[in-house]
Amino acid sequence: MEKIREGNDIIEGFRLVVCGNNQLQQYDDAKFTHVISLLDPDTSVPDIPGADPDHRRLILSFHDVGNGSPPIIPPTAEHMESIFAFADGLRSDLEAGHDGLTLVHSDNGISRAPAAGIALLARLFPGMEAVTLLIVMSAIQPDLWPNQRMITLLDELIPVEGDITAEYQRWLPD
Secondary structure (H helix, E strand, C coil): CCEEEECCEEEECEEEEEEEHHHHHHHCCCCEEEEEEEECCCCCCCCCCCEEEEEEEEEEECCCCCCCCCCCCCCCHHHHHHHHHHHHHHHHHHHCCCCEEEEEEECCCCCHHHHHHHHHHHHHCCCCCHHHHHHHHHHHCCCCCCCHHHHHHHHHHCCCCCCHHHHHHHHCCC
16 A cells, blocks of 8 residues: 545555564564554563664553453553554654555454554544545455454544444444
């Protein structure tokens, strides 16, 4: 995905990889400029073999759940706000002419990472409709099952044309 259209604008150089921790070795030579790591709280932070030495990284620790009481840590609005702030920095880098190969990874790469990828896209491309966000993410990560709590938070925090939660519900198997 070299270019994504946002209204009449094109953000050049933006590319996105969404995967699980067990797939990181496939990207040894990638030169990721931006990395979002979504980890269980007791998980050690993995090295990113394909990361550029000067990459920017956001590490968030929470469980892949919808709700929970301690010791379970569900995704929160603060976690989502951190992803939005990271997206704002990525946008600044792209607008300054820097290419951005962005990695979003989690344990299996099918729940938290795609949800964070959708949040990243929603923040970078505010005019993108909910259904388009899901279509784009499914092209990037076909095995997605986005974390429902993160998607609900996204709906609450960022105005998107359409309801991402409702669109996602239409995608689920009966």
